[in-house]
Amino acid sequence: MKFAIVLLAVAGLVAGSAFPPKYETKYADKDFLAKQKFLFEIVYRVEDPLMFEEYIKLGKSFTYNKDDYVFPEHHSEFMKEYYHAFKYGVTLPKGEYFGSLAYTHFEQMYGLFEFFYYAKNWEIFQRNVCWARLYANEGMFVQALTLAVIHRDDFDGLMLPAIYEIFPQYFFNSKFVYEAEKFDFDVWSKYIMYEKEYKDFMYKDYSQYFKKFDNYEYFYTKDFKMWQWWKLMGLGEHWYSEDHFMMRDNMYLFNKDSKYLDMIKGVNMFYMPVDYTRDVYFFNKESELSYFTEDLEWNSFWYYFNMDYFPYLNGEQFGLKKDRRGEYYFYVVRQLLARYYMERLSHGYGEVPEFSFFTEVEYGYDPQLINYNGVGYSYRKNYYEYETYGNFDYMYYIINFFTRVEEIITQGYFKTHDGKMIDLRKPESIEYLGDIMQGNSDNYDKYFATFWYMYAHMYFAHTDDSEFEVYPSVFLNYETMMRDPMFYMIYKKITDVFFEFYEYIDPYTHKDLYFPGVEIESVKVSDLVTYFDLFDFDVTNLLNDKYTFVDGKFVWDKTLLARQMRLNHKDFEFEYTIKSDKDQKVVVRAFLGPKYDEFGRAFSLDENRENFVEIDEFYYELKAGVNTFKRSSKDFYWTTDDRTTYTELYKFVMLAYEGKYEFPLDYSEPHCGFPDRLVLPRGWEKGMPMQFFFFVYPYTASYEPYSFNYNYSCGIGSGARHIDEKPFGYPFDRKIDEFEFFVPNMYFKDVKIYYEDTFEKYYNYKYSKFGHFDYGYYYNY
DSSP, X not given: OHHXXXXXXXXXXXXTSSOOOOOOOOXXXXXXXXXXXXXXXXXXXXXXXXXXXXXXXXXXXXXXXXXXXXXXXXXOXXXXXXXXXXXXXXXXXXXXXXXXXXXXXXXXXXXXXXHHHTXXXXXXXXXXXXXXXXXXXXXXXXXXXXXXXXXXXXXXXXXXXXHHHHOGGGTSOHHHHXXXXXXXXXXXXXXXXXXXXXXXXXXXXXXXXXXXXXXXXXXXXXXXXXXXXXXXXXXXXXXXXXXXXXXOTTHHXXXXXXXXXXXXXXXXXXXXXXOSOTTTTTSOGGGGGHHHHTOHHHHHHHHHHHHHTOTTSOHXXXXXXGGTHHHHHHHHHHXXXXXXXXXXXXXXXXXXXXXXXXXOXXXXXXXXXXXXXXXXXXXXXXXXXXXXXXXXXXXXXXXXXXXXXXXXXXXXXXXXXXXXXXXXXXXXGHHHXXXXXXXXXXXXXXXXXXXXXXXXXXXXXXXXXXXXXXXOOGGGSHXXXXXXXXXXXXXXXXXXXXXXXXXXXXXXXXXXXXXXXXXXXEEEEOOEEEEEEEEEEEOGGGOOSOOOEETTEEOOOEEEEEEXXXXXXXXXXXXXXEEESSOEEEEEEEEEEESBOTTSOBOOHHHHGGGXXXXXXXXXXXXXXXXXXXXXXXXXXXXXXXXOOHHHHHHHHHXXXXXXXXXXXXXXXXXTSEEGGGSSOOOBTTOEEEEEEEEXXXXXXXXXXXXXXXXXXXXXXXSOSSSSSSOTTTTTTSOOXXXXXXXXXXXXXXXXXXXXXXXXXXXXXXXXXXXXXXXXXXXXX
16 A cells, blocks of 8 residues: 555655556455465464365365476476475475475475475466465475565565565564463453453552652552553553554544455454563563564565565576666665664664674574474574684685685676676676675676575574474564674674675766756755554464354454554654756765764764665655645655555455455555555654755656555566666765765755654653553554
């Protein structure tokens, strides 16, 4: 929906003079709804045995026949190898931990993916998926299915639940997971009765007594941290059920829909508060950032980026080369590191520490995650020495890899395995370097760079390419690795290679950047305010009770919700005033960057360019004269709003399947967007100095903007998902010569980001309804 909103906003801004996308809302037909229903049901409580009779029967009808598949001219042998392993009973067993970056697991996952991707029609695909759901490892099954749903051209609009809804275990701490898996409705009903009696006794009969301890009460509330928010409202760490709405940013839209309210009223909703890492402030100071590094949508963004541009998909076959996958890989990693750095600055921390194999890693990390089989994740103590405990062969493999890449950059050329020479003094060669650093299948040295990336993650996870039963580690899966502060140290080393490449690329000249006849006169920015709000994440897949079927039809009558604090910001907007000497097509880019380092020292623009995050980019048609228009943070091109939950989507699909509702294909957010609530760092109560940079330049792309349907598609492999063909991060992609850089068509704006404590109003016992959740809190933000 966010992408659709973006398009409407852009169309409105240009008042019909641009290329407004002429997409009408498409509604799902019965065939599409049947497919969507199947995808939602097949991953329901995926770690449990399959309980849908029709799917069990279909899965058991599986036979392997080559005529059922459409293979490209050159395809891997992984599919055949997986089937042989299956026949001999040596596939990864159900219940075992699956690590996407463990080589033995990857081989089998890719073979299973090919069973899904090359199936010649839906019927064969569905049969294969049911077969895999019966016999394949759960984690392997979900990743293979995710890749197939994203990359099959005939699956446009179809979706799976968010990865944190399929596997909440990868995103919530073990304490919460244990509580969720123990949830029993009958036991809960009795427990809540006793708890009510307790609250009546404590909060009514003794309320006046407790108020006598003024100092104690003030300490008890004022010094609570963000993850203890529920204490302020008298809530303990147990399940609650109330006749109120789910909490998310766009919930007011759903509460106005009578069909939605009728549909959801039969679902019993149970929520429980959950925090981030439990031992914050006890382990090390890096844990203060756990609300950010362990944010569900922050981590799922990285997961879906790697599913969209999975390293081992052939770029030609899947269209990924058209999207400049190598350059885009560097851009995304650079954006994530810059965004993380800004969050560090908001806490007074400085640069991301440098990683070295030969020095201790000062900051340890305990993820407190548990796999769906009950095995906990490994942790790293403070002052850990990888040189002492790591695999020496892998360590020197990685060191030699970086040494060779640096030598190639210094030499200025790269000779591929087939004798082709690549000039590394040309800016477009960043694409080749990106392929090498991602270790993807398009890299030009199959013997040198392929799988280096996987070996690096196996090294940090303390496993190797011969192990099959692997101990859980955050570094072996895309959806968990960004939780660990060391991730940013390692990936900083990767981006350093790209920045070294740009040392040899000439900076842009004044002529390169100057846009004759166009000047940004001003950009007004509304107040920038961040806060922590409350959000309900759907963790129904953790339910451990019996399935409910009525007349053979599955009934979704219970939903578990994890209520968690999360960083958010109030909507803000830019008001652009741009002067143009004629009508012309342009692109506008907006960046956010720090103003000072952690010591309050100003950066030079050249050294600070690495710290700018591109937050928006859009097409516009300027008219001759002065153009004034507004752009809301809700319209930003790269971002998405809150996703509709698994429960709600399933209910809507079933309602439409029964002919009682028209299901729009743009109902849920595309999986590929960056969460718009994380655009701004937390900031300070008195205002954190930051700066925006705005840049306008001519639109010269070879395709029309918005040339595919953003309403429900990410455009992966289209070659047109980006606004234009300029370098990613332009004009901050190259080194900056400050004598040449500044032109009238760019504009810097100093701003401050203010942080508001959303629970300040409850301090010093100003909250009068102790023991009850304050839903009025939501309306205030």
